[in-house]
Amino acid sequence: MLEVNDLRTYFDTEDGVVKAVDGISFNLKRGETLGIVGESGSGKSVTNLSIIRLIPDPPGKIVSGEIIFNGQDILLLPQEEVRKIRGRRIAMIFQDPMTSLNPFLKISRQLMEMTQLHLGHSKSQAYEHAIKMLEIVGIPDARQRVDNYPHEFSGGMRQRVMIAMALSCEPELLIADEPTTALDVTIQAQILELIKKLKQKTGTSVILITHDLGVVAGMTDHVIVMYAGKVFEQAKTSELFAKPGNPYTKGLLRSVPDPTSEQGSLYQIPGSPPDVAHLKPGCPFAPRCERAEEICRREFPPFVALTPDHHSLCHFAEEVFAASPSVT
Amino acid sequence: MDKTPKHSRNPTTVEPALSPLGVPPAESHDPDIIALGPEMAVAEGDVRSAEDGESVRGSSLWRDAWRRLLKNKLAVFGLVVVAVITIASITGPAIIKAASGVTPDYIPSNDVKLIKSFPPFTGPDGKFSWSHPMGTDNAGRDLFARVLQGGQISLFVGIISTLVSLLIGVSYGAIAGYVGGRVDNLMMRLVDVLYSLPYVILVIVLLSMFRSQTPRGQLVLLFVALGSVSWLTMARIVRGQVLSLKNQEFVLAAHATGVSTSRIIFRHLVPNTLGPVIVYATLTIPQVMLTEAFLSFLGFGVQAPLASWGSLASDGAQNIAIFPWQLIFPGVTMALTLFSLNFLGDGLRDALDPQMRTD
Numbered sequence: 071m072l073e074v075n076d077l078r079t080y081f082d083t084e085d086g087v088v089k090a091v092d093g094i095s096f097n098l099k100r101g102e103t104l105g106i107v108g109e110s111g112s113g114k115s116v117t118n119l120s121i122i123r124l125i126p127d128p129p130g131k132i133v134s135g136e137i138i139f140n141g142q143d144i145l146l147l148p149q150e151e152v153r154k155i156r157g158r159r160i161a162m163i164f165q166d167p168m169t170s171l172n173p174f175l176k177i178s179r180q181l182m183e184m185t186q187l188h189l190g191h192s193k194s195q196a197y198e199h200a201i202k203m204l205e206i207v208g209i210p211d212a213r214q215r216v217d218n219y220p221h222e223f224s225g226g227m228r229q230r231v232m233i234a235m236a237l238s239c240e241p242e243l244l245i246a247d248e249p250t251t252a253l254d255v256t257i258q259a260q261i262l263e264l265i266k267k268l269k270q271k272t273g274t275s276v277i278l279i280t281h282d283l284g285v286v287a288g289m290t291d292h293v294i295v296m297y298a299g300k301v302f303e304q305a306k307t308s309e310l311f312a313k314p315g316n317p318y319t320k321g322l323l324r325s326v327p328d329p330t331s332e333q334g335s336l337y338q339i340p341g342s343p344p345d346v347a348h349l350k351p352g353c354p355f356a357p358r359c360e361r362a363e364e365i366c367r368r369e370f371p372p373f374v375a376l377t378p379d380h381h382s383l384c385h386f387a388e389e390v391f392a393a394s395p396s397v398t
Numbered sequence: 399m400d401k402t403p404k405h406s407r408n409p410t411t412v413e414p415a416l417s418p419l420g421v422p423p424a425e426s427h428d429p430d431i432i433a434l435g436p437e438m439a440v441a442e443g444d445v446r447s448a449e450d451g452e453s454v455r456g457s458s459l460w461r462d463a464w465r466r467l468l469k470n471k472l473a474v475f476g477l478v479v480v481a482v483i484t485i486a487s488i489t490g491p492a493i494i495k496a497a498s499g500v501t502p503d504y505i506p507s508n509d510v511k512l513i514k515s516f517p518p519f520t521g522p523d524g525k526f527s528w529s530h531p532m533g534t535d536n537a538g539r540d541l542f543a544r545v546l547q548g549g550q551i552s553l554f555v556g557i558i559s560t561l562v563s564l565l566i567g568v569s570y571g572a573i574a575g576y577v578g579g580r581v582d583n584l585m586m587r588l589v590d591v592l593y594s595l596p597y598v599i600l601v602i603v604l605l606s607m608f609r610s611q612t613p614r615g616q617l618v619l620l621f622v623a624l625g626s627v628s629w630l631t632m633a634r635i636v637r638g639q640v641l642s643l644k645n646q647e648f649v650l651a652a653h654a655t656g657v658s659t660s661r662i663i664f665r666h667l668v669p670n671t672l673g674p675v676i677v678y679a680t681l682t683i684p685q686v687m688l689t690e691a692f693l694s695f696l697g698f699g700v701q702a703p704l705a706s707w708g709s710l711a712s713d714g715a716q717n718i719a720i721f722p723w724q725l726i727f728p729g730v731t732m733a734l735t736l737f738s739l740n741f742l743g744d745g746l747r748d749a750l751d752p753q754m755r756t757d
Contacts, residue, residue, distance in 0.1 A: 122654060157656035164650070165647075170648050172648045172670070
């Protein structure tokens with residue numbers, strides 16, 4: 071349903087060209103959930119903003135690539151057509167529900183705007199629909215609450231409103247950009263559960279961006295691990311967790327706290343993500359990699375197919391993959 | 399109204415699902431309401447706590463601001479005075495006409511030898527009388543009626559010019575701020591150029607070049623002249639606001655829902671700038687009124703028989719030694735109004751300024 075081929079989004083800055091997304095490709099089938107994980111600045115959000123063509127231009131620019139959504143290349147569509155897709159067929163949920171609702175407009179108006187715009191609802195139709203959507207996402211007293219302002223809702227409730235808004239036109243693809251990062255843990259679980267249930271019910275495909283590996287494990291069918299604008303590893307979720315084929319993924323997995331064992335300090339990957347404006351030749355992860363050898367600093371690693379749907383960007387992918395224990 | 403019970407654990411009352419939604423085909427989107435069953439409406443018993451008791455009572459930003467405004471005594475004083483003077487100006491001349499038959503431009507006699515300017519509360523015979531509470535002017539016209547009618551024109555000039563400045567300034571500033579880049583640069587340099595022109599002189603030149611024969615024509619010219627220069631600061635204020643707002647996430651979110659750019663500017667961004675806009679508009683009214691008074695005082699503004707506070711003060715100033723009431727009454731009324739409008743503007747700024755918020 072969604073096919074991204076060799077997408078490159080660059081930003082022109084005074085510091086040089088930042089290759090925020092540099093040649094990523096993936097495939098999403100109807101009803102599937104794709105997780106995109108990576109550290110801050112690895113290009114997760116830019117990838118998804120590129121999909122609905124919301125990259126601020128200037129300074130950003132989608133340099134090359136194809137984004138085929140139901141047979142249409144979104145990058146070739148005129149602006150007007152893209153607007154009809156946004157919100158109607160591809161909807162987005164943003165990270166911070168505190169700032170992604172307009173503080174000056176009532177919830178009802180923000181919800182109604184969507185359906186009036188895309189579904190041609192009349193005012194009263196849209197109003198009833200807004201209430202219905204709020205009920206669906208579990209907002210109590212929806213009929214009273216619909217005319218409230220965003221500041222009168224708690225963070226979790228606001229994220230529910232955002233989900234209600236995103237789903238009100240019944241999109242085919244839902245992009246959730248770190249939907250739970252700004253929420254506390256108990257609310258996180260509720261929101262994820264809600265997205266999962268709504269997804270099952272409506273058959274919407276979901277792209278879930280996160281840096282929480284626990285969320286990925288519980289929610290997704292496939293995972294993409296991004297680093298410095300590139301796909302480092304791509305696999306089925308279960309396989310990625312059981313048999314990672316990339317030293318970076320391994321590092322990420324080791325950095326997750328394990329409550330069953332008390333080993334004192336938590337593992338962390340040394341160093342920090344590279345400056346994507348000034349990448350050296352060779353593997354971008356090499357300076358931080360425990361496995362790195364001479365070749366890693368010299369040559370850009372190949373994208374190795376370990377199994378038909380498990381790929382890894384590493385000179386030693388096969389070795390790492392073979393050495394990974396099959397976790398039970 | 400299907401009100402939901404307030405203490406219910408599962409407070410949603412979604413009608414039974416019309417049909418469980420399977421995988422929707424790509425092209426045939428059902429423009430109807432999503433049919434989701436009630437069983438999935440709430441993810442577990444997750445809506446407890448805060449929403450447990452009564453439904454949350456709304457308190458809008460405006461209501462909060464209004465409450466804060468009412469706490470400010472000076473602002474309330476300003477509001478009351480402005481309200482009283484506005485109502486008196488609008489209804490006053492008509493009431494006076496009904497009560498005593500005197501209109502603001504009624505001249506009792508053309509006899510040049512008669513002293514026609516009576517002190518306050520004095521009749522033609524020199525004795526106490528209710529007929530002219532503020533006295534009369536040189537031509538014997540009732541000053542009270544003239545001050546009220548002048549108020550009509552002064553307030554009208556202030557409000558119309560401010561509306562023009564709102565209309566032009568807000569849209570100009572919002573567009574410049576939102577579009578940004580070269581367009582913004584160009585638009586704001588134009589504002590800078592207009593700013594640097596000495597605008598009182600500009601208005602005087604405009605008014606004397608297109609001097610109109612009728613008093614009403616002159617009034618229209620005055621509106622155009624004042625309105626065309628009063629929007630500059632407004633444009634700057636709104637541009638600054640929009641610049642700081644346009645990178646906020648809710649704008650991106652609005653874009654992501656497919657809202658058009660013009661709609662984002664005028665439906666999403668402009669409402670967010672309303673606080674400073676209202677404050678500045680309130681402070682523009684007295685500013686414009688003062689300029690109008692100044693121009694009328696110089697003889698470029700409102701022409702007799704129409705009166706404004708400025709032209710009344712101008713007439714009175716000529717006779718200040720003999721007939722001081724001719725200057726005092728319009729002057730004091732104008733000063734009081736301007737003070738009050740400024741107090742009100744200050745109060746509004748305090749009430750609408752998010753930094754001052756203490757709740």
